[in-house]
Amino acid sequence: MARKGQIWSVDMIAGIAIITLILLIFILLWNNTAIRWNNSNDYRKMQTDAVFASESLIGTQGEPKSWESFGNISTAEIDAIGLANGRNELNEWKIKKLVDDNASSYSKVKQRLGLQRYEFGFKVMDLEKEGTYYSFGHFAGALNASVNLDRIVMFNGNPAILHLEVWK
Amino acid sequence: MKAQVSAEFLVVVSVLVLVFLIIYQIGIGQNINLLQTKDSVEAMRNAYALSAAINYVYLSGDGTTYNFTNTKEANETISISEYSVESFRGKAKVQAPILDANVNASEVGSGQKIIKNNNGAIEIG
Numbered sequence: 001m002a003r004k005g006q007i008w009s010v011d012m013i014a015g016i017a018i019i020t021l022i023l024l025i026f027i028l029l030w031n032n033t034a035i036r037w038n039n040s041n042d043y044r045k046m047q048t049d050a051v052f053a054s055e056s057l058i059g060t061q062g063e064p065k066s067w068e069s070f071g072n073i074s075t076a077e078i079d080a081i082g083l084a085n086g087r088n089e090l091n092e093w094k095i096k097k098l099v100d101d102n103a104s105s106y107s108k109v110k111q112r113l114g115l116q117r118y119e120f121g122f123k124v125m126d127l128e129k130e131g132t133y134y135s136f137g138h139f140a141g142a143l144n145a146s147v148n149l150d151r152i153v154m155f156n157g158n159p160a161i162l163h164l165e166v167w168k
Numbered sequence: 169m170k171a172q173v174s175a176e177f178l179v180v181v182s183v184l185v186l187v188f189l190i191i192y193q194i195g196i197g198q199n200i201n202l203l204q205t206k207d208s209v210e211a212m213r214n215a216y217a218l219s220a221a222i223n224y225v226y227l228s229g230d231g232t233t234y235n236f237t238n239t240k241e242a243n244e245t246i247s248i249s250e251y252s253v254e255s256f257r258g259k260a261k262v263q264a265p266i267l268d269a270n271v272n273a274s275e276v277g278s279g280q281k282i283i284k285n286n287n288g289a290i291e292i293g
Contacts, residue, residue, distance in 0.1 A: 012180050012183070012184075016184070020190075023191065023194070027198075030198075034205075045216075048216075049265055052223050052227075052265070053267075055223075055227050056267045059227055060226070060227060060229075063268055063288040065288075079268050079269040079270040080267055080288070111251045114265030114266060114267050115265070116251060116265060117263075
């Protein structure tokens with residue numbers, strides 16, 4: 001009888017151990033999947049925000065439309081930032097104003113472009129991407145995951161590229 | 169002999185109860201996580217839907233209107249701050265960025281809304 005009882009117990013314990021192991025593996029896989037989903041979701045949100053920011057820069061004049069004439073970009077009177085005269089046609093004065101105020105207004109510009117959760121930078125470059133006319137913000141090092149967008153624009157009557165980099 | 173079998177039986181039952189309790193605790197924990205994730209996902213969906221609509225109207229220029237249906241539920245609050253749409257649902261708080269700070273509404277209720285770009289000012293009515 002004692003032997004029978006012992007074997008039964010060992011069977012039970014082995015069964016419980018296997019079930020616990022399966023449960024543990026299931027929980028680990030579940031958590032791993034959740035982390036992956038979160039990461040890809042965060043990246044997708046960053047992409048969406050980057051597209052909206054680039055649209056705001058190259059597709060609008062900003063709000064008010066002559067915001068570059070304000071002394072300080074950080075003023076509450078500026079509701080939105082845009083660099084365009086017309087769609088995809090950049091206004092050099094607006095870019096100059098941003099670049100001149102880079103140090104003092106970077107955070108505010110980020111917020112105005114809907115990029116408050118990230119870091120960002122943009123460059124206006126020639127089509128070959130060999131020369132840079134203007135550069136604003138901070139750019140990601142090789143270790144950071146970033147969203148990179150190249151938008152074709154007109155700058156001083158010539159085609160150019162607005163390169164936008166958004167990163168965490 | 170009999171007493172030995174009973175002791176063994178008690179040990180097995182104790183182990184079973186312990187395992188059951190552990191599984192039950194894990195199950196409850198996962199269930200709470202799931203409910204919080206559901207709140208968070210739905211809050212995010214609603215906040216991003218409204219912010220995308222506002223951004224679309226702003227980017228499309230003066231005179232643009234957009235017929236937006238806010239599907240928020242009673243336990244959710246959607247408000248608009250200077251730089252973002254904020255959605256609160258349960259313990260979840262989600263922010264979705266907007267491009268134009270000039271929005272005339274501070275809180276957005278459920279149902280159909282007309283979002284309009286009036287010379288750069290975003291009106292929600």
